[in-house]
Amino acid sequence: GHDLTLIRLAHELRHFGFEPKNLRQYVMAANRESSMFAKSLVVYAKKGGGVEVEANSETRRKFTQALTRMLGLTNAMRNELITRLVSDSFKDMEINST
Secondary structure (H helix, E strand, O other), X not given: OHHHHHHHHHHHHHOOOOOHHHHHHHHHHHHXXXXXXXXXXXXXXXXXXXXXXXXXXXXHHHHHHHHHHHHHHHXXXXXXXXXXXXXXXXXXXXXXXX
């Protein structure tokens, strides 16, 4: 199930010359970032002193909302940084980062 999405994305990236070996950096970055996310999200699963929070629809909603927002912000940050670096290499192309 989950691997099919990654396989599809990797297949589409081949169109732009990205080989599977070039995608290793994304796996490494995801491994690093996931621990950062887990540290930030622990407040939605534990109360002070490490006491578990009851997993109900409200706590799940808040957890999912926080994760979704964090993913959106980190994706936007990554996109902005990559766009700026690529723009520096291709100044004639007038790349907009929005």
